[in-house]
Amino acid sequence: MSWEPTPLEQKRLEKLAELRQAGVEPYPLRVERTHTSADAIAAFEAAEAEHGAEAPEIKATLTGRIMSSRDMGKTVFTHIEDGYGRIQLFVRRDDVGEEAHQIFRKLLDLGDFVQATGVLFRTRTGEVSVRVTEWKLLAKAVSPLPVVKEQEVDGELVRHNAFSDVEERYRQRYADLAVNPDVREVFKIRAKVISALRRYFEDHDFLEVETPVLQPLYGGAAARPFTTHHNQLKQELYLRISFELYLKRLLVGGIERVYEIGRDFRNEGVSFKHNPEFTMLEFYAAYWDYHNVMDFTEGMVKYVAQHVWGKSEISYQGETINLGGTWPRLTMRDAIKQFAEIDYMEHPDAPSLANAIREAGGHAPIGASWGKLIDGLFGDHVEPNLIQPTIITTYPRDISPLAKAIPGDPKHVERFEFFIAGMEMGNAFTELNDPLDQQQRFEDLQKLFAKGDDELNPIDEDYLRAMRYGMPPNGGFGVGVDRLVMLMADKATIREVLLFPHLRERDEG
RNA sequence: GGCCCUGUAGCUCAAUGGCAGAGCAACUGACUCUUAAUCAGCAGGUUGAAGGUUCGAGUCCUUCCAGGGUCACCA
Known part of the structure; x- marks a missing residue:
């Protein structure tokens, strides 16, 4: 045009x-x-x-x-x-x-x-x-440019004729930035968050690395990938959905503490907290378990808040969120008992748990695994209530194929996620480093997923080979950086913290 | 993908089925300390797109496009 x-x-x-x-x-x-x-x-x-x-x-x-x-x-x-x-x-x-x-x-x-x-x-x-x-x-x-007039009334800045149409602001972000100074502020906060994260990891002796975005196999998360093609090599390639499997290869190679900040791509729905491409931070530390990771993660979020706001109490969408102190930690089982009044251990297989959920008036998708049902219960009843920082531990094994099992508990693994403002902010576990167990988990997963499920990850044989050389025990973690920025900038949608959020192409013909 | 809401001037918004309007911006002019400057005047439109109902459609109906919300989906 x-x-x-x-x-x-x-x-x-x-x-x-x-x-x-x-x-x-x-x-x-x-x-x-x-x-x-x-x-x-x-x-x-x-x-x-x-x-x-x-x-x-x-x-x-x-x-x-x-x-x-x-x-x-x-x-x-x-x-x-x-x-x-x-x-x-x-x-x-x-x-x-x-x-x-x-x-x-x-x-x-x-x-x-x-x-x-x-x-x-x-x-x-x-x-x-x-x-x-x-x-x-x-x-x-x-x-x-849109004309924005400002007037001071009783010390308050009143803006007139503001450029406020959300769609136009995102499509013409340059105009948005030019006339709305508070939008520029958001991206200054974003930069501060990322620089604070880098400093925190550097101070703790982590090595920053970059791993492939274009991958012959995708893995490390349950998500549909974007696919692309290399012409000269005549090879199908995927845009990464996580960094996990590459970063853990580096532990095999003798790098003890490693992290990456970069872009992940997931070919899924778009919402106030999902964009097709988003910024992820993942780290892995040899000789740590998930308890060490919990402490470290808490410290990380507090450090970021201190760097951005100089305090540990922040305001988010009208709520005061206190990041200080030790965050409450409770198991997923206890959390669901408390908020959904279901003890899933009394329903130890998928059909009986699905029945219990439906009897309680909840939603249980057909064909969902036991772990997926538990995750669904958690998402519906618990997650929205976790406004203050909370760590949820001990996840079902069948939705955690990369986490180490809890000895004597075949149903659970050493995994935690932490939540702030009703949003999942990060996901971590004591990483599985037993190559034979890992192979078994991958194979179980293949059976568990329905045939043709495109969230099913292909088995990464090279990752298993790396692990067979010996991988130190380690703890790892991933955090959605955009969500952390939303929290720090007090923004209710991920699009407000992305300079150029994805929008459907407009037919201008 | 389902449902609900929205789309009118460069921007922000009006308009019972009956002449498409206002403020700001623009334009012409007045004013040598203004700050949402003020005052006088003047212009600006394919009402998201295409069809339909009607004597008459911004308004009602259908389809499509885009955005927002919500539900579903989402380790």
């Missing part, structure tokens, strides 16, 4: 031509910025504090995007915004000259990038501003 200028864009194209005619280059190559808006204001206030009215003049050249303009005729007040805030330009005809003043008034628009030079001063209403003597256009905006 080619671009058809709207009437507003047509008008700006005319201005563009007029600017060139007047000898103004609308897209120059060089910029002469001396101060950011924040630096300029700070410098002015510092000088004022030290010397009062006798303060020496500060001349500055600033750059930014025109966000508002109040044209008084011979004087124009304009706010420009740069990456550090806003500052007001005071453009007076007597200061810039007749011609430059007319061009500024008539040929510039909201959204244009400009450079302005002048002495800093305070206006009568007290705002630090630039008394502009020279200005230069840096980039003409041809399309009008």
